Amino acid sequence: MPSVLFVCVHNAGRSQMAAGYLSHLAGNTIEVRSAGSAPADSINLAVVEAMLEEGIDLSTQKPKILTADAVEASDVVITMGCGDACPFFPGKRYLDWQLNDPAGQGLDAVRSIRDEIRRRIEYLITEIRSQGSTL
Numbered sequence: 271m272p273s274v275l276f277v278c279v280h281n282a283g284r285s286q287m288a289a290g291y292l293s294h295l296a297g298n299t300i301e302v303r304s305a306g307s308a309p310a311d312s313i314n315l316a317v318v319e320a321m322l323e324e325g326i327d328l329s330t331q332k333p334k335i336l337t338a339d340a341v342e343a344s345d346v347v348i349t350m351g352c353g354d355a356c357p358f359f360p361g362k363r364y365l366d367w368q369l370n371d372p373a374g375q376g377l378d379a380v381r382s383i384r385d386e387i388r389r390r391i392e393y394l395i396t397e398i399r400s401q402g403s404t405l
Contacts, residue, residue: 272398273301275344281306281333283314283372284350287384290326291391300398305340309333316380317372324384346398 276285289304
């Protein structure tokens with residue numbers, strides 16, 4: 271099964287939304303992980319609210335620290351503004367998604383970020399399914 275790791279700084283917004291969408295839309299066909307280079311204490315409440323509007327409940331998720339093991343265990347690593355904090359392993363596919371940080375943003379701004387993440391996740395699922403084991 272292909273696996274994807276989403277990484278942002280706090281693992282409280284962008285990476286959690288991306289992981290939530292990928293789990294929701296791909297079901298159990300893609301293994302999903304998320305982590306942060308400097309995790310927050312909790313998920314951004316505006317992110318939780320925006321994702322609930324999509325039927326995805328992130329309220330029980332907790333920010334997690336990025337580890338080399340998580341990167342090594344993933345086929346695709348998608349960074350979202352974490353700079354050079356992500357360890358590099360040969361043979362992994364790395365993507366950097368430039369997305370606004372929802373921290374400190376109102377619900378309307380978070381919805382816009384959420385919608386962009388969904389669009390990218392839908393494309394990613396199509397891409398992973400078409401490439402299969404050649405990730």
